[in-house]
Amino acid sequence: MLNYLKNMLSPKVSAKARAIDKRQQEYVVTTSYGGSSYKIYCVTFQFHDGSCKDFSVTPKTYQLIAKNDRGILKSQGNQFCKFTPNK
Template sequence: MDLFYIMSTIGPIFFIIIFGLIIFTFIKGIGEWNKNNNSPKLSVPAQVVTKRTKTSGGSGNSSSSTSYFVTFQVDSGDRMELKLSGREYGMLAEDDLGIIAFQGSRFLSFERRN
């Protein structure tokens, strides 16, 4: 077996796997978007339990991106972690009490109670 034969066999397989992962991610995103759109908009009392960030990229000449997540606990004791924008994330502190509005896994707003 020569190197050309191996590369000509592995190359298309590698391309198909990468292309398949891209398509899968795209379809999964559309499915979540559709599920959220078909979910009711709810507003319930909640408490901010914890906040976290996830940074990805940033090696070499590439830029990094940060995702912001907040875990809310509703009166029933159930917890949900939702992704927020950096601005929304910065406006919240752990133990804040208020009314959370969400639709499926989509964060809409948080109105703090005094």
């Protein structure tokens, strides 16, 4: 909840970036009632100054972004908003 509020109070930022890595993390939760699994889709972006930042994205966004895509990344705090690849 605190992270959510921090992100919402942060300004929206647009920056040139390149997708340098993509990965899926699968988690399995087991209880006495059974188990379930879920995936988190992450993309690492590198910025003009060489710094990098990881973002969780939706499965659809994950499919649309290719490794080494360059474009404009829009984010708000630690939250991914949109990535528009160069044409």
